[in-house]
Structures are given as C-alpha cells and as structure tokens.
Amino acid sequence: MKQFRKEFRRFSLSESDTYTNPFDQFNKWFQEAAGFNISEPNAMALATAGVNGMPTIRIVLLKEIKNDGFIFFTNYNSRKAKQISENNQAALLFFWEALERQIRIEGMIEKTNKTTSDDYFHSRTRESQAGSIVSKQSEIIESRESLEDEFKNLLNSDIQQLERPKYWGGYKLYPKLFEFWQGREHRLHDRIQYRLDDGKWIRERLAP
Numbered sequence: 078m079k080q081f082r083k084e085f086r087r088f089s090l091s092e093s094d095t096y097t098n099p100f101d102q103f104n105k106w107f108q109e110a111a112g113f114n115i116s117e118p119n120a121m122a123l124a125t126a127g128v129n130g131m132p133t134i135r136i137v138l139l140k141e142i143k144n145d146g147f148i149f150f151t152n153y154n155s156r157k158a159k160q161i162s163e164n165n166q167a168a169l170l171f172f173w174e175a176l177e178r179q180i181r182i183e184g185m186i187e188k189t190n191k192t193t194s195d196d197y198f199h200s201r202t203r204e205s206q207a208g209s210i211v212s213k214q215s216e217i218i219e220s221r222e223s224l225e226d227e228f229k230n231l232l233n234s235d236i237q238q239l240e241r242p243k244y245w246g247g248y249k250l251y252p253k254l255f256e257f258w259q260g261r262e263h264r265l266h267d268r269i270q271y272r273l274d275d276g277k278w279i280r281e282r283l284a285p
Contacts, residue, residue, distance in 0.1 A: 085177040085260025090267035092282065099255040099271035099278055100144055103180060106257065107142075110173045122170040123149070125186075127160040139169075140197060146249040147182065148189060150197055152214035153244045161186050167250060177260035182252050189247030198241035206239040207231045256283070 096102045110118035119139040126132040133156065141148040147169060151158060161167065169182040198206060211227045218224055231239075252273070259267040268283035 084262050085266070086262055087177045088259055089261060090257060090259035090269055092269065092280065095257065095269055095280065097278065097280065099252070099257075100142070102257060102269075102271075103255065104142065106173075106176075106178060106180065107171075110171075110176060110178075113173070113175055115173055115175055118171075118173060120171075121147075121149075122172075123157065124168040124170070125157050125160040125164070126166075127163040133157070133160065140247075143249070146184070146251045148193070148247050148249050150194065150245070150247045152209070152212060153188075153246060154216075155214040157215075158248075161248065169250060179258045181254075181256040181258070182250065183254040184250045184252040186248050186250045189249050191246070194246030195241055197247060198245070199238075203232065203239065206241075209245045210239060210242050261285070 096105065107118060117138070120136050121139050122134050123137045124132055124134040135157065137149045137151065139147055139149055165186045167184065167186050170179060172179040198209070201209075207228055211224065211231055254273070255271040257267075257269045261267055264285060266285040268285060270281045270283050271278045272281070273279075
C-alpha cells in the first residue's frame with residue numbers, strides 16, 4: 078500500500094472562498110460536484126453507534142437538504158435504525174475524489190414527520206416501493222430466491238397503490254459541526270471547520 082501516492086493540485090480553499098453559513102457552503106460544493114459528472118454525488122457514508130459504542134458505517138443516499146438538516150430514508154428496523162434509537166448522535170461523510178474534496182458532518186438524528194416519508198415513498202417507482210416493503214433489512218433471510226419471490230408476488234398483486242409501511246421512512250440529521258476538506262500538495266490540505274456555538278456558526282481553519 079505504501080506505493081500509492083497522489084498529490085492534490087486541483088483547487089484550494091481559503092476563508093474568503095467560503096460562506097459564513099455552512100449550509101450555503103455545502104450547497105455550493107454539492108452543485109459543483111453535480112456539475113462535474115460525478116456518479117451519485119449524493120452518496121454519503123453514515124456512521125452510527127449503539128449503546129455498546131461500537132461504530133458501524135455504510136453508504137446511504139442524501140435525498141433532501143433543508144436549511145437545518147440532511148434527509149435520508151431507510152428501514153426503521155434496520156441495524157442503523159436500532160443504533161439511532163439507542164444513540165442519536167451520528168456523522169456523515171461525502172467524498173468527491175474527482176474534486177479532491179470531502180465534507181464531514183456531525184450532529185443529531187431524528188425521524189422525519191409522516192408526511193415527508195409518505196411524499197418520498199410515493200415519488201418512487203413501484204419496484205422501489207415493493208423492495209422497501211419486502212425487505213426485512215439487516216435480518217437473516219432464507220435465500221435470495223425467497224426474497225425475489227416475495228418481491229415478484231407483490232409486484233404482480235392486484236394492489237393498485239402500494240402504501241408506505243410503518244417500518245420505513247425518513248431521518249433528518251441536524252448538524253452541529255461541518256468540516257470542508259480540500260486536498261492540497263505535500264499533504265498541506267485546507268480544512269475549514271464550522272461549529273455551532275450558542276446558535277451561531279463559528280468558522281475556523283484546522284491544521285491538515
């Protein structure tokens with residue numbers, strides 16, 4: 078592994094380049110990533126930990142950005158959901174290799190309201206809806222074939238409109254910390270941090 082080395086030279090990040098509000102800065106970088114033909118720029122790593130303190134991490138998709146948080150959807154019986162119910166502190170990570178950038182976000186997670194979950198569920202394809210219904214996410218299942226059979230049976234059923242199951246819906250992460258990382262030469266990376274202090278965002282530069 079020691080032979081893999083890369084110098085980051087594409088961009089820099091100074092305080093004068095950033096907005097005072099981290100959500101504005103996130104939206105700026107996200108739009109640049111989307112315009113850079115990056116595949117799924119909304120893919121983000123979500124790290125959670127339950128009461129035992131053991132962290133787990135996986136990729137989920139950001140589906141909506143509000144002016145106070147980040148929304149994603151999942152099964153409420155999944156491992157991540159169970160950990161969130163035990164400890165609602167979590168972290169997100171976006172990494173856009175083509176731009177030599179990453180964004181870390183830390184905060185608290187809460188379930189979205191039913192309307193938000195319903196609206197997104199009904200915006201999905203029938204196949205995606207069926208997949209959410211039949212998947213007992215994170216549970217041990219008999220076989221791939223049994224899962225596919227249940228999926229096909231639901232798709233071919235007479236049910237005209239599939240309803241969102243109670244065990245599936247949205248979460249919203251409310252940030253208390255952002256870090257915008259821009260790769261630079263000689264590992265002297267730019268790191269601009271925003272931390273929430275008494276309702277105000279404090280912007281600081283971190284050592285690489």
